[in-house]
Amino acid sequence: MATLTRSESPTGLLSEVADRIGRIEEPDRQRNISAAAEILGGLRFDKNLIRQLLREEIMKESVIYQDILQKGEKIGEQRGEQRGEQRGLQTGLNRGKQQGEAEIIIILITHRFGDISEEIEAKIQSLSISQLNELAIAQLNFTSLEDLINWLSESEN
16 A cells, blocks of 8 residues: 555556455455555545445455444444433533422422412422523512412413
8 A cells, every 4th residue: 555655546556456455365354455455545545436446345344344433333422422421411400400499489489478289389390490580580579379370370371
């Protein structure tokens, strides 16, 4: 392959390399040399030219190719796991924040107006963080539990 970079006709020489690889009788050796030629050829040539001249199905059976593929899959899995963990952590933090805000509002309202029904409590717990923030401010002006019920009805619309 090193001579390909210095050749006056590297495409012709790559074609000759492909022909010689095709004449190798030992299948394992042919696959490994084909994979090596494709990998090294990729440093100098367009991938479409390489795939045109070298038989891809032979190269894919190579232990070298399989090793590279496994390493790539492992890196991809690790990246996917990291992204999933980050998303899961963020989702968990947001959910915890939402639950905490809902719980504080329920405590404040219960302290002010007495026990509330499970239905009202469930409605409060189902509100988004921004809705809970609005309710936290609005409840300061409530004079009765009826004000809360009206506010919750309006927020559903």
